[in-house]
Amino acid sequence: MTTNIESLWIFALASKCKSFTSINSIFFAIFLILIWLVMNMIYWAHPGGPAWGKHTWKKIVSNPIPGPKGFPIIGSMNLMTGLAHHKIANIAKTLKASRLMCFSLGETRVIVTCNPEVAKEILNSSVFADRPIKESAYRLMFNRAIGFASYGVYWRTLRKISSNHLFSPKQIKIYEKPRFQIAKQLISMFEKNSPNDILRVRDGLKLASLNNMMCCVFGKSYDFDCCNLETKELMKLVDEGYELLGMLNWSDHISWLGEFDLQRIKQRCSELVPKVNKFVKKILDEHVNQSGDFVDVLLSLHGSERLSENDMIAVLWEMIFRGTDTVTVLVEWIIARMTLHPDIQSKVQVEIDKIVGQSRTMTESDVSEMIYLPAVVKEVLRLHPPGPLLSWARLAITDTTIDGYQVPAGTTAMVNMWAITRDADVWADPLMFKPERFLNEAHSDMDFSVLGSDMRLAPFGSGRRSCPGKTLGLTTVTYWVATLLHEFEFGPSSNVDLSEVLKLSCEMAHPLKVKIRSRRAPKTS
Numbered sequence: 001m002t003t004n005i006e007s008l009w010i011f012a013l014a015s016k017c018k019s020f021t022s023i024n025s026i027f028f029a030i031f032l033i034l035i036w037l038v039m040n041m042i043y044w045a046h047p048g049g050p051a052w053g054k055h056t057w058k059k060i061v062s063n064p065i066p067g068p069k070g071f072p073i074i075g076s077m078n079l080m081t082g083l084a085h086h087k088i089a090n091i092a093k094t095l096k097a098s099r100l101m102c103f104s105l106g107e108t109r110v111i112v113t114c115n116p117e118v119a120k121e122i123l124n125s126s127v128f129a130d131r132p133i134k135e136s137a138y139r140l141m142f143n144r145a146i147g148f149a150s151y152g153v154y155w156r157t158l159r160k161i162s163s164n165h166l167f168s169p170k171q172i173k174i175y176e177k178p179r180f181q182i183a184k185q186l187i188s189m190f191e192k193n194s195p196n197d198i199l200r201v202r203d204g205l206k207l208a209s210l211n212n213m214m215c216c217v218f219g220k221s222y223d224f225d226c227c228n229l230e231t232k233e234l235m236k237l238v239d240e241g242y243e244l245l246g247m248l249n250w251s252d253h254i255s256w257l258g259e260f261d262l263q264r265i266k267q268r269c270s271e272l273v274p275k276v277n278k279f280v281k282k283i284l285d286e287h288v289n290q291s292g293d294f295v296d297v298l299l300s301l302h303g304s305e306r307l308s309e310n311d312m313i314a315v316l317w318e319m320i321f322r323g324t325d326t327v328t329v330l331v332e333w334i335i336a337r338m339t340l341h342p343d344i345q346s347k348v349q350v351e352i353d354k355i356v357g358q359s360r361t362m363t364e365s366d367v368s369e370m371i372y373l374p375a376v377v378k379e380v381l382r383l384h385p386p387g388p389l390l391s392w393a394r395l396a397i398t399d400t401t402i403d404g405y406q407v408p409a410g411t412t413a414m415v416n417m418w419a420i421t422r423d424a425d426v427w428a429d430p431l432m433f434k435p436e437r438f439l440n441e442a443h444s445d446m447d448f449s450v451l452g453s454d455m456r457l458a459p460f461g462s463g464r465r466s467c468p469g470k471t472l473g474l475t476t477v478t479y480w481v482a483t484l485l486h487e488f489e490f491g492p493s494s495n496v497d498l499s500e501v502l503k504l505s506c507e508m509a510h511p512l513k514v515k516i517r518s519r520r521a522p523k524t525s
């Protein structure tokens, strides 16, 4: 905007000048355009492309971070379309910049690492405790929820409230009963399939995860019936928000495009927000104090911790939103791998049968006795991390140094966890599905933690902004997978296609279709 006003001044002044005829003004305009083009070419020539060039052109940077130039003005926007984690890993390898690479997304300076040591430096640094805010997140009010709130008092308060009242071990234990009930409903749903029917597991898993979060957050449980109007409506709202947040929004990086809303993101967000507000407000109005769910906790806050109604809606909405897709995506990948590797599926079932037997249902304390199943879950997280670029990037609050390079404030930082978990320098036989790697005492990987202390496999991120829902997520995923493998044998309906599609999470591009067979002896009447 400032630039427009400045250029208008230049024209206004010039028009007062007698020698400024209409021909001259055309030449003058061409001259300005040429200067603008030359400047953009100078910016573009810098390693990392235009955004890095614009930042450093007046300074001498002796040791620039290596990176692709991309295209003038837009930089490397093409890297972020499709399977961005694959593209970034490939180009970093070609440029020998796997430790640290820079690139431009329009006006946004980005650094990315495919290396565990540098990932630790970034994720655990207090400088990278902020997040770059996407326009869709802002319009969907997520700037008032944990994931996109600026680093500061408000964000800290939300983290504290959710750690104490939603994600604490005590609270996770309280939600064991709903998880058990939902698993039972999921089994009944799957049981309706006869052995020759083809089952799309994602539909049931989505309903299960949505119900699970509705229960933890709103204390509300729905019948497991997709014809339930409220569930259907909520599913539509979550899907729409999910798509909007996952889209690459060009105007996040090329600010003047924001005026045009070419991708209709602004419009779709402004249509979605009143629907979400109405939905959540209705639940809040109908909510009776059930002393236990997250809504009760938020309503009971006092003093500086008290949240406005809009902030409360943002926080509740985010939990439903984050808790639903990540769990669904991960369970679907695990079942896909079990279908693809029947020998490994049998090993899990042998372990389950040893601990639980065939005559009773599974409990969460049974799962805590298992060794092989957690290794399977870790191996799936390694090969198919739901957030291959750790979902949401980080933002440098101040100038800093990473891996010996200067990184200016305002730079966006990404970690390519997918590249780290497939790096042959980090993992032996990285492309092989081998849960045993976590059981090999010689390599002492048995106690390998995926919760953020070891950057070789940190699918929940690390540091201040690591995932607060990791234990809840892992507990739910492991218990549901154990229950499903206890009840059913999963076989392929055709080839298991492991192609990916990167939205907000990295999903199977083609929803998994399986044939299932009950492992229980038929009931005698």
Ligand code: HEM
Residues within 6 Å of the ligand: 123, 146, 147, 148, 159, 318, 319, 320, 322, 323, 324, 326, 327, 330, 385, 386, 387, 390, 391, 392, 393, 459, 460, 461, 462, 463, 464, 465, 466, 467, 468, 469, 470, 472, 473, 474, 477
């Ligand atoms: C099992 C699946 C899950 C995976 C793989 C996962 C992964 C992630 C990742 C990679 C991040 C970014 C971490 C970083 O920047 O270092 C994140 C952040 C977050 N996750 Fe999860 N997540 C899962 C489950 C959940 C659940 C169940 C919830 C809540 C109900 C949740 C809520 C959040 C929130 C609120 C943030 C933002 C934290 C902040 O910015 O302070 N996640 N998650």
